[in-house]
Amino acid sequence: MKPSIPQGTRDFGPEVVRKRQFILQTIRSVFERYGFQPLETPAMENLDTLMGKYGEEGDKLIFKILNNGLSDPKNSEKAKQAFENVLQGKNDKNLTERALKYDLTIPFARYVAMNHGQLTLPFKRYQIQPVWRADRPQKGRYREFYQCDADVVGSNSLLNEVELVLIYATAFSALNIPVEIRLNNRRILAGLAAACGGSDKLVDITVAIDKLDKIGIEKVKEELTTRGLSDTQIAIIERYLNISGSNDEKIAALSDLLAGEESALKGLAETRTILNQAVPLIGSDTIDVVVDFTLARGLNYYTGTIFEIKAKGVQMGSIGGGGRYDDLTGLFGVPGIPGVGISFGVDRIYDVMEELGAFPESVHTSTEILFFNLGETESLAALALCTKLRNHGTACELYHENVKFNKQFSYADKRNIPYVAIIGSEELESKTVTLKNIVTGHQEKKSWAELEEQFKKNGWNTSKN
Amino acid sequence: MKPSIPQGTRDFGPEVVRKRQFILQTIRSVFERYGFQPLETPAMENLDTLMGKYGEEGDKLIFKILNNGLSDPKNSEKAKQAFENVLQGKNDKNLTERALKYDLTIPFARYVAMNHGQLTLPFKRYQIQPVWRADRPQKGRYREFYQCDADVVGSNSLLNEVELVLIYATAFSALNIPVEIRLNNRRILAGLAAACGGSDKLVDITVAIDKLDKIGIEKVKEELTTRGLSDTQIAIIERYLNISGSNDEKIAALSDLLAGEESALKGLAETRTILNQAVPLIGSDTIDVVVDFTLARGLNYYTGTIFEIKAKGVQMGSIGGGGRYDDLTGLFGVPGIPGVGISFGVDRIYDVMEELGAFPESVHTSTEILFFNLGETESLAALALCTKLRNHGTACELYHENVKFNKQFSYADKRNIPYVAIIGSEELESKTVTLKNIVTGHQEKKSWAELEEQFKKNGWNTSKN
Numbered sequence: 001m002k003p004s005i006p007q008g009t010r011d012f013g014p015e016v017v018r019k020r021q022f023i024l025q026t027i028r029s030v031f032e033r034y035g036f037q038p039l040e041t042p043a044m045e046n047l048d049t050l051m052g053k054y055g056e057e058g059d060k061l062i063f064k065i066l067n068n069g070l071s072d073p074k075n076s077e078k079a080k081q082a083f084e085n086v087l088q089g090k091n092d093k094n095l096t097e098r099a100l101k102y103d104l105t106i107p108f109a110r111y112v113a114m115n116h117g118q119l120t121l122p123f124k125r126y127q128i129q130p131v132w133r134a135d136r137p138q139k140g141r142y143r144e145f146y147q148c149d150a151d152v153v154g155s156n157s158l159l160n161e162v163e164l165v166l167i168y169a170t171a172f173s174a175l176n177i178p179v180e181i182r183l184n185n186r187r188i189l190a191g192l193a194a195a196c197g198g199s200d201k202l203v204d205i206t207v208a209i210d211k212l213d214k215i216g217i218e219k220v221k222e223e224l225t226t227r228g229l230s231d232t233q234i235a236i237i238e239r240y241l242n243i244s245g246s247n248d249e250k251i252a253a254l255s256d257l258l259a260g261e262e263s264a265l266k267g268l269a270e271t272r273t274i275l276n277q278a279v280p281l282i283g284s285d286t287i288d289v290v291v292d293f294t295l296a297r298g299l300n301y302y303t304g305t306i307f308e309i310k311a312k313g314v315q316m317g318s319i320g321g322g323g324r325y326d327d328l329t330g331l332f333g334v335p336g337i338p339g340v341g342i343s344f345g346v347d348r349i350y351d352v353m354e355e356l357g358a359f360p361e362s363v364h365t366s367t368e369i370l371f372f373n374l375g376e377t378e379s380l381a382a383l384a385l386c387t388k389l390r391n392h393g394t395a396c397e398l399y400h401e402n403v404k405f406n407k408q409f410s411y412a413d414k415r416n417i418p419y420v421a422i423i424g425s426e427e428l429e430s431k432t433v434t435l436k437n438i439v440t441g442h443q444e445k446k447s448w449a450e451l452e453e454q455f456k457k458n459g460w461n462t463s464k465n
Numbered sequence: 466m467k468p469s470i471p472q473g474t475r476d477f478g479p480e481v482v483r484k485r486q487f488i489l490q491t492i493r494s495v496f497e498r499y500g501f502q503p504l505e506t507p508a509m510e511n512l513d514t515l516m517g518k519y520g521e522e523g524d525k526l527i528f529k530i531l532n533n534g535l536s537d538p539k540n541s542e543k544a545k546q547a548f549e550n551v552l553q554g555k556n557d558k559n560l561t562e563r564a565l566k567y568d569l570t571i572p573f574a575r576y577v578a579m580n581h582g583q584l585t586l587p588f589k590r591y592q593i594q595p596v597w598r599a600d601r602p603q604k605g606r607y608r609e610f611y612q613c614d615a616d617v618v619g620s621n622s623l624l625n626e627v628e629l630v631l632i633y634a635t636a637f638s639a640l641n642i643p644v645e646i647r648l649n650n651r652r653i654l655a656g657l658a659a660a661c662g663g664s665d666k667l668v669d670i671t672v673a674i675d676k677l678d679k680i681g682i683e684k685v686k687e688e689l690t691t692r693g694l695s696d697t698q699i700a701i702i703e704r705y706l707n708i709s710g711s712n713d714e715k716i717a718a719l720s721d722l723l724a725g726e727e728s729a730l731k732g733l734a735e736t737r738t739i740l741n742q743a744v745p746l747i748g749s750d751t752i753d754v755v756v757d758f759t760l761a762r763g764l765n766y767y768t769g770t771i772f773e774i775k776a777k778g779v780q781m782g783s784i785g786g787g788g789r790y791d792d793l794t795g796l797f798g799v800p801g802i803p804g805v806g807i808s809f810g811v812d813r814i815y816d817v818m819e820e821l822g823a824f825p826e827s828v829h830t831s832t833e834i835l836f837f838n839l840g841e842t843e844s845l846a847a848l849a850l851c852t853k854l855r856n857h858g859t860a861c862e863l864y865h866e867n868v869k870f871n872k873q874f875s876y877a878d879k880r881n882i883p884y885v886a887i888i889g890s891e892e893l894e895s896k897t898v899t900l901k902n903i904v905t906g907h908q909e910k911k912s913w914a915e916l917e918e919q920f921k922k923n924g925w926n927t928s929k930n
Contacts, residue, residue: 002581002797002798003507003511003514003575003578003797003798004511004514004579005507005509005511005514005575005579006507006509006510006511006562006563009507009508010505010507011505011506011576011579011580011599012504012505012506013502013504013580014503014504014590017502017504018503021503032831033855033858033860033861034855034860034862035831035832035860035861035862037479037482037831038477038482038483038486039477039478039479039482040476040477040482041470041475041477042470042471042474042475042476042609043474043508043565043597043609044470044471044474044528044597044608044609045471045594046469046470046471049468049469049470058508058536060533061533063529063530063531063533064530064531065528065529065530065565066528066529066530066531066551066560066561068525068526068528068599069525070551070552070639071551071552071553071554079552080548080552083548084532086535087535087536087541087544087545088536089536093777095531096531098471100508100530102927109803110468110470111476113468114468114469114470114476115476115478120876120879120880124862125479129890130508132508132509134533143509144507144508152865155865155866157866158837159844159863159865159866160850161850161863163863166852169546170855170856188634202655203842207792211691215784251871268845277845277848280849281848281852283856312732326864331605332467332468333467357540365499366497366500366502373624379624380742383624383627383742383746384745384746387631387746388739389750390498390499390635391635393498394498394502395497395499396498396499396500397499397500397589398624398628400587400611400622400624400625401619401624402623411545411585412879415585453884
């Protein structure tokens with residue numbers, strides 16, 4: 001049997017795991033510095049928890065798990081009925097009652113609802129785990145992929161938005177990705193809708209605006225006409241979309257355009273506060289925070305600030321996004337918990353870093369030294385030295401058998417190991433080692449103590465953060 | 466709707482995630498120092514890959530994933546037939562063709578078989594991922610749990626066994642768990658069977674021996690009688706089981722008892738080599754390596770050395786184990802790849818560490834300093850200082866709103882944050898901060914620069930290992 005893996009899933013070999021770990025570890029470390037706490041929820045959730053939360057299309061993409069024990073005769077009648085239901089598109093607990101999680105937000109909401117009595121609010125949590133979607137696989141879209149989210153729940157303070165901007169700035173700066181952090185506010189969009197005849201226009205306007213990048217202003221105007229907006233209203237929207245300049249200039253222009261709209265002015269004031277507080281604290285000139293009134297992401301869910309991240313200098317959709325919402329856990333019977341959150345698009349970040357060559361050299365190296373195996377006594381001396389280095393925190397290996405130099409060199413080469421250490425009979429006698437850098441070709445003899453000194457690290461301490 | 470999670474699954478809140486991460490990160494760091502490379506395989510495998518690999522009982526415990534699109538009328542006829550098959554205990558691709566992985570070994574074998582042309586052998590991989598089993602949940606047994614495995618494939622060298630012993634020793638020493646690393650060898654058991662009348666007795670003997678701990682020697686002898694062994698044969702087995710003393714004494718006694726059995730002598734020689742090479746390199750007096758001829762674990766699979774880990778001073782089954790096998794990938798059409806591997810029982814290790822109080826103090830602290838929020842200007846100064854500390858690698862938080870001291874203290878207390886930093890109007894003017902250790906009650910005023918100096922870490926470097 002020729003083995004394979006399911007469509008839309010991936011094996012991650014060593015090199016890829018290291019790069020992905022670099023990304024996740026960098027982001028995790030930033031979350032931790034900002035006081036966010038880790039949460040992990042199971043891969044499986046009760047089907048009840050997930051169904052109805054992602055719209056009709058989303059529901060269809062949930063991977064459901066078959067109950068076990070169906071072939072047990074005592075279950076078969078129920079199972080048959082259940083199966084009829086499933087054929088008609090209904091779920092039935094006698095056939096399936098569990099499913100793989102579809103995102104991290106609903107399981108987080110379920111967790112908060114289950115534990116809200118014990119949680120200290122505001123609760124700042126981050127969560128980095130795989131999710132599963134039965135989407136048609138295509139380039140860059142997988143059926144099993146990681147999400148990486150940070151949310152603060154139980155606080156309405158804008159300080160949270162400010163800190164989330166700083167988290168984005170710190171993380172992308174550490175990842176060597178120049179980005180624009182784009183900001184908008186749902187209240188501003190609501191104000192625009194009000195200025196165009198009422199809040200019932202909000203969906204029409206934002207659906208059209210969302211397409212601006214793809215179809216251009218003329219097509220957006222056509223769509224607005226089709227959706228029943230008048231020329232006067234469309235003129236306001238065109239002026240809105242044409243607002244440009246620095247953040248200050250944009251804010252001033254919008255204050256003029258929507259001067260009478262209280263909601264818009266509140267949204268603008270919030271945006272101004274976030275800019276004023278966050279921008280001076282960003283210590284990197286590769287990170288811009290940009291007000292973008294055309295940003296309309298995730299409209300139905302968000303109620304205040306909206307974030308979106310665009311990598312500069314690469315052709316790629318957004319690599320992160322988020323926003324403020326009013327009510328995380330109402331669906332699970334616990335109303336009144338507002339929050340704000342962001343997410344990082346791990347797969348796209350990986351692709352951007354590949355394209356920019358942004359991964360540090362260190363992710364390509366794992367083992368630093370290969371000790372050659374030149375016989376039993378020699379290899380035991382090598383193993384002893386190797387063990388000392390390992391205890392100091394250096395990754396090293398002893399070749400597993402005494403074979404020709406060529407073969408041992410070739411292993412070092414294929415594994416991208418930069419140093420080989422040779423202890424032959426001569427070195428054994430003089431308690432030395434011949435250390436060769438196989439990148440530069442430089443070779444020198446050192447005492448065992450010198451070698452130990454050269455590769456001394458902080459030992460365990462380096463690994464426990 | 467009152468939310469819940471599926472039976473046998475767990476949410477891991479912040480404190481538990483930190484402890485689990487401490488365990489996994491400690492083990493991962495040891496794997497890396499020994500030149501093992503990370504691998505991650507998907508949660509979902511093709512059902513074909515898994516079925517038939519775990520015995521009849523195992524097959525029943527595999528979680529199968531329902532195909533999507535069953536309610537689509539064009540699929541319904543096929544689905545109905547498929548369902549009939551499933552009711553009869555057969556799998557059918559029209560209903561389910563994917564499943565959640567049941568262990569890490571079969572997916573690893575599948576990966577090696579798929580990629581053996583590209584892999585540099587010996588391939589040393591580690592893998593730390595969840596697996597799923599539809600077992601009846603009970604104390605300490607979950608339906609979703611982590612496995613943590615390291616294997617070397619493509620090498621017959623005993624050096625691998627030696628290094629795996631050192632990995633166990635290093636890891637459990639770093640985890641502060643005193644352990645016995647128990648060693649046996651399948652060849653020794655085979656030699657005993659040969660001495661008792663032939664290799665066909667091997668299964669009978671080992672099944673009985675495996676129960677020694679639970680039922681005692683008399684019952685084991687009864688079972689051996691029932692299984693058809695003669696009194697003379699049982700006498701040999703009893704002498705075998707009664708062998709005691711130091712490792713050297715045990716080995717000498719066994720060499721006598723099975724002097725004529727070539728297989729046993731080979732197994733003994735291997736065991737002696739592993740002891741001679743590994744034990745002198747273990748730098749911890751809490752780790753013992755013990756020859757245990759009664760160890761019979763995983764018989765059908767292992768062909769050489771067998772490992773098992775027993776924590777000293779706690780009532781708990783083995784917290785790790787492994788062994789050498791002849792053929793990893795034959796089932797997937799690629800014969801001739803031998804290997805040796807070990808695994809760590811993460812959940813049990815967690816429980817042992819709780820019982821021994823072995824977690825370091827540092828896992829209980831996340832955020833180190835809470836900056837109080839005493840008004841807009843004060844909090845902006847605090848945020849600026851907070852950001853500096855974060856950039857140095859210190860986890861800190863600014864309370865999200867300006868409320869009474871009590872409430873802010875209470876947050877620090879509940880979150881187990883050891884320091885609070887207060888910048889009020891007076892401190893703001895003098896560019897100082899009042900730093901209070903809420904464990905000791907000690908309080909002092911510092912300049913902002915002094916505070917920064919006190920908490921300076923290695924910055925990013927601490928996070929990237």
